[in-house]
């Protein structure tokens with residue numbers, strides 16, 4: 008037997024030591040040690056529950072808790088040695104406990120299995136990470152609201168098919184981004200409800216013969232409630248899939264923002280400047296200032312899509328209950344957490360410093376006949392059916408394209424040539440400010456509507472954050 012395998016707690020029925028490569032192949036400690044604090048916390052709760060039901064004495068439980076806390080202190084001080092012969096975070100910590108407090112350490116695993124233990128650790132971990140991600144998301148959402156408020160009256164071209172469509176305000180555009188993120192916020196908070204359940208007590212798969220009380224461990228760990236079926240409790244990874252799925256959609260949104268920022272910061276658009284701290288240069292072209300941050304965020308979305316597919320395929324057709332396949336849930340989940348946190352942080356830091364080139368945007372909106380629909384609506388108000396109005400304005404635009412002028416640059420006489428219903432007041436509606444101000448209804452782009460949308464969103468965001476915090 009190798010030195011490592013001699014320490015394993017499950018060698019009783021084996022005649023031969025584990026193959027050295029198999030030992031490395033099956034070990035997860037290199038990555039699941041990320042769960043270390045949750046594993047210790049879960050073990051403390053389990054020991055206390057065992058004492059409450061009389062399986063351990065109060066004194067035994069306290070000795071175990073002390074031992075676990077001393078291990079935690081060593082881990083925090085960087086003085087704990089992880090051993091791959093002990094497979095995973097759970098067995099490493101349990102072996103260290105027994106080393107420190109003697110045979111009593113071996114009692115900790117009474118009425119428990121690594122199957123309910125790992126599911127518990129994962130839920131505790133993901134609950135915390137969800138909270139961190141939601142607070143970083145809130146920071147980004149708040150930054151968007153600030154920009155939206157500041158730029159509520161800044162006019163830009165709105166696009167469909169990436170062709171100039173109608174003028175909108177930059178604030179309105181920021182609020183569209185905000186709305187996407189707000190749905191992500193709601194989804195993450197909603198997913199948290201299904202994370203917040205305690206699998207402890209399910210043991211390996213069938214429950215345990217000890218008179219355990221899953222309510223006690225659930226409440227010691229701050230879980231909302233215990234899982235109610237032991238088979239499902241040890242095998243369920245829906246909460247991981249839901250979380251990654253929510254992150255994938257969140258990153259879809261960030262990739263859409265990224266794409267627009269990349270376009271807008273190009274020399275062809277020059278709508279925004281991202282700030283030097285968030286761009287990099289080229290080693291060959293001295294003039295370059297590249298939008299690497301949005302480009303990378305756009306690219307990172309694809310990693311998380313990969314993780315989502317990995318988890319869905321991991322669970323597809325998996326029979327009940329626990330299977331070792333499930334160890335493969337960790338690396339994709341951990342990378343999803345790291346990726347999303349990084350993207351949110353860099354965006355929340357970058358957005359407040361985005362400088363808007365209002366003149367360029369206004370000029371771009373002025374070109375491209377962006378107020379053509381306003382002229383059609385004007386004719387409708389003067390009594391024409393919309394389809395006829397559409398046709399008349401189409402003729403005027405054709406003339407404008409041929410002569411290289413926008414509608415507002417044509418004389419009244421010229422415009423009246425398209426329809427005698429057109430009068431002097433047409434110039435009020437052909438202006439960009441008139442166009443956006445006229446879209447004065449819930450969800451419209453009028454500056455005053457954008458300001459009230461920001462106010463409403465601030466209140467909603469506050470309520471959302473308040474609700475998720477109070478559910479702790």
Ligand code: ARG
Nearest residue numbers: 035095121122125331333334
């Ligand atoms: N490292 C394992 C995992 O991540 C822990 C559970 C192992 N359980 C078992 N019966 N081998 O899933």
